Amino acid sequence: xxxxxQILILGLALGGVIxxxxxxxxxxxxxxxxxxxxxxxxxxxxxxxTYWAFKLLGVDPIVMLPVASVxxxxxxxxxxxxxxxxxTKSAKYxxxxxxxxxxxxxxxxxxxxxxxTNTQRIVSPDYATDAFFIGDLxxxxxxxxxxxxxxxxxxxxxxFLKYSRLGYAIRATTQNREAAExxxxxxxxxxxxxxxxxxxxxxxAGSLVSFVFSFFPxxxxxxxxxxxxxxxxxxxxxxxxxxxxxxxxxxxAAFVGAWIGATWSTLTFFVxxxxxxxxxxxxxxxxxxxxx
Amino acid sequence: xxxxxxxxxxxxxxxxxxxxxxxxxxxxASLPITGGLSVSGEKHKRGYELCTxxxxxxxxxxxxxxxxxVSDNRSDPxxxxxxxxxxxxxxxxxxxxxxxxSRLTFPVAAILSKYNMVHAVPSGGxxxxxxxxxxxxxxFQVSAAEYTGKDVTAVIHDLIPAGEGPKSAAIVSADDFFAxxxxxxxxxxxxxxxxxxxxxxxxxxxYLANAGIKVVMQEKxxxxxxxxxxxxxxxxxxxxxxxxxxxxxxxxxxxxxxRALKTVGATPKLVYLSQGAQNEFIEGVGKDAADGVMxxxxxxxxxxxxxxxxxxxxxxxxxxxxxxxxxxxxPDEDSAIPFAVCQGIEQAITGAGSTDNAKMAEWLHARTKDxxxxxxxxxxxxxxxxxAQNKSHIMTQWQGGNLKFVYPKGEFEGVVxxxxxxxxx
Numbered sequence: 001x002x003x004x005x006q007i008l009i010l011g012l013a014l015g016g017v018i019x020x021x022x023x024x025x026x027x028x029x030x031x032x033x034x035x036x037x038x039x040x041x042x043x044x045x046x047x048x049x050t051y052w053a054f055k056l057l058g059v060d061p062i063v064m065l066p067v068a069s070v071x072x073x074x075x076x077x078x079x080x081x082x083x084x085x086x087x088t089k090s091a092k093y094x095x096x097x098x099x100x101x102x103x104x105x106x107x108x109x110x111x112x113x114x115x116x117t118n119t120q121r122i123v124s125p126d127y128a129t130d131a132f133f134i135g136d137l138x139x140x141x142x143x144x145x146x147x148x149x150x151x152x153x154x155x156x157x158x159x160f161l162k163y164s165r166l167g168y169a170i171r172a173t174t175q176n177r178e179a180a181e182x183x184x185x186x187x188x189x190x191x192x193x194x195x196x197x198x199x200x201x202x203x204x205a206g207s208l209v210s211f212v213f214s215f216f217p218x219x220x221x222x223x224x225x226x227x228x229x230x231x232x233x234x235x236x237x238x239x240x241x242x243x244x245x246x247x248x249x250x251x252x253a254a255f256v257g258a259w260i261g262a263t264w265s266t267l268t269f270f271v272x273x274x275x276x277x278x279x280x281x282x283x284x285x286x287x288x289x290x291x292x
Numbered sequence: 293x294x295x296x297x298x299x300x301x302x303x304x305x306x307x308x309x310x311x312x313x314x315x316x317x318x319x320x321a322s323l324p325i326t327g328g329l330s331v332s333g334e335k336h337k338r339g340y341e342l343c344t345x346x347x348x349x350x351x352x353x354x355x356x357x358x359x360x361x362v363s364d365n366r367s368d369p370x371x372x373x374x375x376x377x378x379x380x381x382x383x384x385x386x387x388x389x390x391x392x393x394s395r396l397t398f399p400v401a402a403i404l405s406k407y408n409m410v411h412a413v414p415s416g417g418x419x420x421x422x423x424x425x426x427x428x429x430x431x432f433q434v435s436a437a438e439y440t441g442k443d444v445t446a447v448i449h450d451l452i453p454a455g456e457g458p459k460s461a462a463i464v465s466a467d468d469f470f471a472x473x474x475x476x477x478x479x480x481x482x483x484x485x486x487x488x489x490x491x492x493x494x495x496x497x498x499y500l501a502n503a504g505i506k507v508v509m510q511e512k513x514x515x516x517x518x519x520x521x522x523x524x525x526x527x528x529x530x531x532x533x534x535x536x537x538x539x540x541x542x543x544x545x546x547x548x549x550x551r552a553l554k555t556v557g558a559t560p561k562l563v564y565l566s567q568g569a570q571n572e573f574i575e576g577v578g579k580d581a582a583d584g585v586m587x588x589x590x591x592x593x594x595x596x597x598x599x600x601x602x603x604x605x606x607x608x609x610x611x612x613x614x615x616x617x618x619x620x621x622x623p624d625e626d627s628a629i630p631f632a633v634c635q636g637i638e639q640a641i642t643g644a645g646s647t648d649n650a651k652m653a654e655w656l657h658a659r660t661k662d663x664x665x666x667x668x669x670x671x672x673x674x675x676x677x678x679x680a681q682n683k684s685h686i687m688t689q690w691q692g693g694n695l696k697f698v699y700p701k702g703e704f705e706g707v708v709x710x711x712x713x714x715x716x717x
Contacts, residue, residue: 014522113330120544122576214576218327221327222328222517225517254523262514262524263513265513266520
């Protein structure tokens with residue numbers, strides 16, 4: 001029983017971080033139909049901001065999180081204005097964004113490599129490799145803190161989307177862009193805002209990832225497939241779906257890793273992606289696109 | 293008249309530039325500068341570039357400057373193959389430097405053999421690479437990865453008092469050419485040619501069995517995308533193994549595994565990792581967690597290897613000094629090994645008196661223990677397969693935040709006592 005509980009704890013701890021990594025991706029798709037393949041590379045950019053703040057100034061990664069989010073959100077505004085805005089009238093907008101953001105991912109990887117080299121980095125606050133021990137069980141502090149912060153941000157985002165005027169506008173744009181425009185919503189502004197929030201979430205995820213996983217510019221290639229699995233399983237555009245899918249898949253992967261073999265744990269995400277596309281392509285929460 | 297003079301001068305300059313270009317020695321290297329192997333790929337690039345720069349500053353090879361062409365293969369075997377084809381057929385290079393990792397070296401070996409190019413391999417230790425029947429391979433590390441376990445268990449046998457060594461081991465490894473090769477030797481598995489399924493070597497009973505160490509846990513993680521390190525470390529802890537053998541394919545994995553072992557509170561007596569001699573390891577895991585971790589290497593900054601560069605004496609210390617001046621950080625073996633490859637190619641061209649790769653290979657094959665290639669990794673001569681002879685690994689151990697070398701004893705100055713058992717993380 002202790003073993004099952006331990007695996008469950010480890011799965012949930014990992015899932016909390018993955019949920020935040022995926023939520024920005026899901027939001028951006030939900031509101032703007034942008035499949036942002038550059039999202040993981042922007043998470044890595046956020047991780048670098050956090051790394052250097054820790055290395056040079058000793059700033060704790062969790063304290064640095066709001067700063068990394070704001071910086072990345074500002075970069076998000078810039079990227080949207082320069083790259084994506086002019087494509088909004090395109091008949092194949094979503095398809096175009098796939099190509100554009102793929103190219104962006106390559107550019108970000110190259111830029112990060114040029115700025116920071118391809119050397120691996122990881123932030124090491126004391127709690128990152130510490131744990132709470134309760135009898136035979138342990139709860140890793142790093143993952144626990146990251147998971148709590150991650151879920152807090154997601155709950156805050158959900159409340160913002162559900163109860164604020166801007167949140168209404170974002171949800172209206174998610175559900176029907178044309179109808180929202182007819183009702184007076186400035187969909188262009190909402191699109192920029194949503195994209196900035198999405199990239200800001202990448203920055204926040206970067207701060208948390210920085211002490212959970214080691215990273216280097218090319219690491220995004222390993223993360224995109226995992227994040228797409230989570231977002232598709234949850235239902236593209238559904239933040240709640242992303243959280244549920246991240247926790248669910250991480251727990252399943254943890255049990256697969258412990259009982260069948262570590263080789264197969266990563267495969268869990270891809271098997272889930274395959275099955276969901278086959279059985280329920282809209283994802284678990286795909287029928288209810290409104291946020292939470 | 294003036295116009296005619298300008299044209300004549302321009303033409304002369306173009307001819308002169310072309311002639312100079314034609315006279316330079318062109319050397320191509322395809323490296324994983326981006327992608328999953330980029331951390332080591334970038335360091336290999338630095339090793340090649342520094343060596344080339346120093347050779348050129350000293351007057352070049354046979355009086356000719358060296359043009360180094362480096363291409364990024366994005367850690368992709370197909371791209372690496374294409375780039376070496378391009379180097380040979382389009383860029384018309386005179387020689388090549390090898391790439392990083394067994395995964396990329398294995399397919400590249402077939403291409404370079406087809407064109408009879410000398411294939412100086414910096415990092416590609418899987419035995420199956422050298423059992424394809426190619427005669428153009430020269431491996432610039434100690435031996436095939438399958439035989440690494442011999443030096444690991446030698447440390448246990450020679451440096452730990454009888455009866456106090458680990459009795460059980462957990463072997464966890466990346467599902468990767470290199471890591472699988474080391475595991476095969478430790479576990480006593482059969483090595484087979486993947487193309488023909490022909491048995492290359494039977495390593496039974498294995499180095500661990502020979503050392504009386506029982507394997508109580510064995511696990512592999514996928515080559516890319518693995519994140520569940522805590523779960524893996526928890527399984528290791530639960531196995532109760534006294535020795536942890538972590539066969540990581542990259543320094544990044546070594547950091548993740550060691551941090552996870554610390555987090556779960558594992559208490560093995562001995563930890564051996566196949567990677568972790570790099571500077572990033574100590575930065576990523578911290579002094580306490582690293583303390584006592586043992587890693588095999590081919591190079592260490594304090595080993596007093598003597599070599600030559602551009603025909604002049606060039607010590608390992610000279611390399612460390614030049615590298616630090618050029619890049620602002622001390623080198624690790626991921627830069628020292630390609631530097632040695634570059635030295636080997638330089639000595640082969642000089643020894644052969646030309647860039648004829650057949651003559652270069654002949655000269656390299658003629659090296660002996662007493663007339664070796666001399667590099668910052670020490671002396672090299674090879675068997676007919678291309679595996680180095682008369683060499684053993686330098687076994688290192690992190691002690692007090694510094695990577696010390698603990699074995700072999702008596703071969704170099706500076707060997708420190710082995711720290712055992714490991715005092716937690």
